[in-house]
Amino acid sequence: MNDYGITWKHLASLFLAVVATALVIERAPASDEAIFPMPAGKTYVNECGGCHTAFAPGLLPARSWRRMMAELANHFGEDASLDEPQHLAILKDLESLAADGPQANMRMRRISAAIPANAAPQRIIETGYFKYMHDEVPRHIWQRKKIGTPGNCVACHIRANEGRYGEREVRIPPP
Amino acid sequence: MKRLIPLFALCIGLPAAAQTPQLILESLVAKAGPASAARGEQLYRAKSKAGKTADSCAACHTDNPKAVGQHVKTFKAIDPLAPVAQKDRFTDPAKVEKWFKRNCQEVLDRPCTPQEKADFTAYMISVK
Structure with a gap:
């Protein structure tokens, strides 16, 4: 006990509160972290x-994907046709x-809003x-x-196949 | 007995189950003739005029099947093709067929024959 009425109990609970807050901040993805949902399964x-790269679906609007899936037999010059069940599942x-x-x-809506209808x-x-x-990449x-x-x-986005494009996970390969 | 295993697997509908490169080779040989690793290596290295993007298997998989390859157009890294360097290679018959279908079409502009598939697989297994 001191002149201010602060006990060890007060200090301990203050300490615990700081630790708990730090843990929450540590674990939560930063709000600017670019993480996109990916299809379940393999x-x-x-x-x-x-x-x-298994590009995150959230990088293009649905109309882009529909056209791409319809043109898989000539996919950027290659035949990337799929079996019917896989085709339907992936399109969905x-x-x-x-x-x-x-x-x-929010991020995905920004992407789609920037593409003309x-x-x-x-x-x-x-x-x-x-x-x-x-734009900063030379x-x-x-x-x-x-x-x-x-x-x-x-x-560079080493976890892109999991939909993770966050800047903190960028590793640019050396020349 | 060992030669009958792929046959049993086909009969009871288990071709999707994990297999060994040797079993996959045996089931390919059953549809062709005896496999030749030397012919397989020729096929692997042969330059094809029909290729739209890649002119040979080695174009993406490199001259050394134990090395990490790179897609000539997308630049995506490709795991080594030889089972000695990448242990899940030639263990899934459906995956093997899928890539023969895709890549033979891409490089040769036609499907590979059962004999070519058997030879190619024999070559990959022979790489030590």
């Missing part, structure tokens, strides 16, 4: 992620997790959001052997 990553996931889909978060972009790197987010970085093209998300 079909999407196995099929779409076989040749390229893409539609529900799209940038303008029913589960869209009459456009169905097929390349994520051509969307306004992508360009805005990467050309020589993209040209590094392990990156090669801005579409190779997973080269």
Whole structure:
């Protein structure tokens, strides 16, 4: 007991409150962390992620994905056709997790709002959001052997196949 | 007996179950003739004029099947193809068929024959 009436109990509860707050801050994803919902199961990553990053569906609006899935037999010059059950399952996931889909978060709505309603972009790197987010990346970085093209998300966003594009998880491969 | 295992698996509908590269090779050989690792290596390295993006298997998978490859267009890293370097290679028959279908079409502009698939698999298993 001292002149101010502060007991060890007060100090202990203050200490506990600080620790609890610190833990909550530590664990919560930062509000600016770019985390996108991904289709459940392995079909999407196995099929779409076989040749390229399993791009988060929330990076394009549903109309873009519908067109892409309809043109899989000529997918950027390659035949990427899928079996009927996989095709239907993936299309359904893409539609529900799209940038303008029913589960869209703030970031996804921003992505879709920047795309004209009459456009169905097929390349994520051509969307306004992508360009805005990467405008500080100089050309020589993209040209590094392990990156090669801005579409190779997973080269730097090492957890892109889990929908995680947060800046804190970026690892740019050395030249 | 060992040769009959893939047959049993087919009969009771278990081709999706995890297998070994050797079992997968045996079931490919059953549809073709005896496999030749040397012919498989030729196929792996042969340059094809029909390829739209990649002109050979080695274009993406590199000259060394034990090395990490890279897709020539998307630049995505590709796990090594040889089972000695990547132990889940040639253990899932559906996956093996899927990639033969995709990549033979891509490089050769036609499906691979059962003999080519058997030879190719024999080569991959022979890489030590």
